[in-house]
Amino acid sequence: MSRPEILFPLFADLVTLEGVGPKSARAFAGLGVTRPRDLLLLLPHSAVDRTRRRSIREVVPPTTATVEVTVGAHHPPRRKGGPYRIAVRDAETDFQLVFFHARGDYLGKLLPQGERRLVSGRIEVFDGMAQMVHPDHILLPDEAAELPSFEPVYPLAAGLTQKLVAKAAGAALGRAPDLPEWIDPALRAREGWPAWQAAVRAVHAPQGGADLAPTAAARQRLAYDELFAHQVTLSLARARRRRGKGIPSVGTGRMQRLALDSLPYAPTAAQSRAVAEIAADMASPQRMNRLLQGDVGAGKTLVAFLALAIAVEAGGQGVMMAPTEILARQHLTSLAPLAEAAGIRLDLLTGRDKGAERAAKLAALASGEIGVLVGTHAVFQKDVAFRDLRLAVIDEQHRFGVAQRMELGAKGEAADVLVMTATPIPRSLALASYGDMDVSVLDEKPPGRTPVKTALVSCERMDEVVSSLRHAVAEGRQAYWVCPLVEDSEVVDYASAEARFQHLRAALGEGVVGLVHGQMPPAEKDAAMARFVAGETRVLVATTVIEVGVNVPNASIMVIERAEIFGLAQLHQLRGRVGRGAALSTCLLMYQPPLAESGERRLTTLRETEDGFRISEEDLAMRGAGDLIGTAQSGLPRFRVADLERQSALMAVAQSDARRLLADDPALTSPRGQAVRILLWLLDQDRAIRLIGVG
Incomplete structure (x- = not known):
């Protein structure tokens, strides 16, 4: 299977676009843009209002203004490196255009005295005088139509300017073909989404702030395309695996x-x-x-x-x-x-x-x-x-x-x-x-698990915590004490596990406290764990090696030091190590005051709920999708348009749509199936293409 011909222009070399040379092509690579197709999916993140005004008096500086002016006298700099000033007048008032390091002969040609020009840029007041430093645009009055009244602002990388990106995006848009529709017609009608070509044009020409939001119809459509292509790939993998014959295993019970x-x-x-x-x-x-x-x-x-x-x-x-x-x-x-x-x-x-x-x-x-x-x-x-x-x-x-x-x-x-x-x-x-x-x-807890009481304690109350731990140990209870790092480093003043171990051993007595951390040989780690499981040691000082799956029903106290630097999911996992027996369990989140807002939000969420799914939704809202499962190792796809935090509802729609499509048309041979093949090529879903090829 090879790429459909209709997509060839979008997958050509970037330098085939007007205005892009080898040097700027290298700069574009810094944005992950290597083909015209990537430019179509490089969406503006904001925009500048360039609405035409009669006079700068209609705006409140500092802000962007676009006005037609008559060019007055030029005032070259008095000293080297000083500003070059040009007096101008709009319909109502005078102001200055200011340039630094500009050549007088160039400015003389660009802004000849006595002629009219359209200027657009940031108006500021300096020493009581309104001025526009380095206007973004200087045009002849009859070129005014070239300036959009709402100009998109693109992400940049080293070596790129807004003008260059906008020009290249415009050239790529000129190549966007009219593609057959791959979205289910009923879904598209219900959502009011534009066709693909119209959507791509619309996202690059926003008419107002609403067009830049993830909820804008054109952006939703392009996000859905990505999520849908991803789900079609997963559904193809699932269908192929299901074709792989298994062995029926029927239990006797x-x-x-x-x-x-x-x-x-x-x-x-x-x-x-x-x-x-x-x-x-x-x-x-x-x-x-x-x-x-x-x-x-x-x-x-x-x-x-x-x-x-x-x-x-x-x-x-x-x-x-x-x-x-x-x-x-x-x-x-x-x-x-x-x-x-x-x-x-x-x-x-x-x-x-x-x-x-x-x-x-x-x-x-x-x-x-x-x-x-x-x-x-x-x-x-x-x-x-x-x-x-x-x-x-x-x-x-x-x-x-x-x-x-x-x-x-x-x-x-x-x-x-x-x-x-x-x-x-x-x-x-x-x-x-x-x-x-x-x-x-x-989504239910088995009987016999007691809820865990969670409290926030400032690190300044360390002595109180240690003394209440002494009482608990005397009553036969066991505790985990989790430390953030293993080795002391001058930069980081975390109590390292080693130092905390020495401190607790001095406070609670020899043989009461054990230690496990990542740098220990596995045999030592296992031995330390075994002593704690057997109840020989009462307090286990540990780094997060105990995060997953450790089960000691008698342990009913969890102290997490510097809890504010842990992620929500991690804290939830650690807290889950207690509350496994019948004893009432406690989790102390020790933090270093003052707490940053995000740290406080994490710790209070944890104090208020034990529902892991609620915690994970909150974690997603706070951290973003990539961090949540550690993108590098999670295999989480990287989407260019779709935003998993803000458009999560679309993902479920995409999954049921993809599964339904493949149930009806497993080889993607129907007209919609053929259109979906184009989508898979367009969005680089090579894995899906191989699966169709094999299937």
């Missing part, structure tokens, strides 16, 4: 029942619903690709275990992957009682397994004796072979890229994939990152 009977409580409605959705996917002949999204403490582990049990009941095997060894060991600990009750052999494989022990595990895996394997990415190694892998559960997806997801899928030729995340993601972002997956959400 026997092992699941044994596991559930061993629990002191019944699963929540949300857990039962998620298990039913997963079981239906596993029973179907198509491969499952499901995301299990649950807030901190919503009981994802039980759902994952029941899914793994289905794989074993059906005569196959399951694997559970965790991003770190600490987490893998923890999954092993939490799954072990369930596996024992169900009669499933469970084992752990990490990078630490060596020699004979490792060989024995691999043999038991290949023969099918091990029903469920828990592991780190060591499971990806070449010599790890399953007898019959049916289900892969991946914990904390954002640590594994899409590529790794596919690699794991390849281990069991047709293994179903269940991805779990404890990071509640706002719907618009979930659709952008996981639009190719089906989603199950756990």
